Amino acid sequence: MTIRFDAVTVDWFGLATVRLEGQTGVVVYMDPGPEEYGVLDGREPRDGDLILVSHGHHYDPESIRRVAREDALVVVHEAIDASEIDGVAEPPADLPFAVERVRADESFVLGPLDLFTTPAYNDPAGPHTDDGIPYHPEGRGCGFGVTIDGITAFWPGDTDVLPVHDAVDADCVLPPIGGTCTMDRHGAASLVERIEPDLVVPVHYDTVPAIEADADAFVVDVARRGIPVALDE
Numbered sequence: 001m002t003i004r005f006d007a008v009t010v011d012w013f014g015l016a017t018v019r020l021e022g023q024t025g026v027v028v029y030m031d032p033g034p035e036e037y038g039v040l041d042g043r044e045p046r047d048g049d050l051i052l053v054s055h056g057h058h059y060d061p062e063s064i065r066r067v068a069r070e071d072a073l074v075v076v077h078e079a080i081d082a083s084e085i086d087g088v089a090e091p092p093a094d095l096p097f098a099v100e101r102v103r104a105d106e107s108f109v110l111g112p113l114d115l116f117t118t119p120a121y122n123d124p125a126g127p128h129t130d131d132g133i134p135y136h137p138e139g140r141g142c143g144f145g146v147t148i149d150g151i152t153a154f155w156p157g158d159t160d161v162l163p164v165h166d167a168v169d170a171d172c173v174l175p176p177i178g179g180t181c182t183m184d185r186h187g188a189a190s191l192v193e194r195i196e197p198d199l200v201v202p203v204h205y206d207t208v209p210a211i212e213a214d215a216d217a218f219v220v221d222v223a224r225r226g227i228p229v230a231l232d233e
Contacts, residue, residue: 005151005198008021020148022148030174032051032058046068049072050075051068051075053080074097074098074100075102076102078101078102104120121138121160122160128160158176173191174203177202178204189218
């Protein structure tokens with residue numbers, strides 16, 4: 001299912017894998033996920049101009065190859081270290097693409113695209129920890145905002161709702177709602193209320209049992225706040 005939102009089309013393929021395409025033909029992928037989870041249903045589109053990778057859990061060289069054009073730019077958070085990721089031997093610098101590392105507090109321009117990053121982490125005092133250790137420690141990942149043909153889409157990354165989100169300005173928000181290691185649907189509804197976008201497309205749920213969520217209940221919760229939601233199912 002393709003969601004059309006003004007000049008941009010949005011596709012969610014499972015986990016955090018999102019494809020954005022502007023009317024000018026620019027294609028952006030966020031956190032392309034592994035084939036073993038059914039992401040992209042075995043397809044290898046290789047049409048991505050820009051590939052964004054928010055943190056180590058979503059860094060998968062083979063998935064990047066499946067979606068990236070030969071001349072693609074791959075933007076990864078600065079903390080991604082292949083030696084720390086099970087089953088991954090290829091560091092970002094060895095990918096056959098142009099690669100840029102970014103911090104979690106940057107704004108920059110890439111050709112026709114405006115991008116910004118935000119911190120993404122779990123609160124050590126919150127519920128998304130393992131024996132008190134956050135699943136996503138501060139400084140290890142980011143969220144991405146990208147403006148295509150005048151439309152800003154924001155993927156907050158694998159994160160809790162954070163104070164920094166109060167300052168985010170976005171037309172389309174792609175919040176995780178699966179809980180366990182990110183905000184759940186209740187947190188995502190709170191995030192959406194803070195940002196007040198024109199459209200919400202929930203992601204990062206139901207792909208695996210650990211992130212099952214009641215998407216219909218999320219739609220009702222956000223609709224009460226007067227914000228449209230599209231389920232890409």
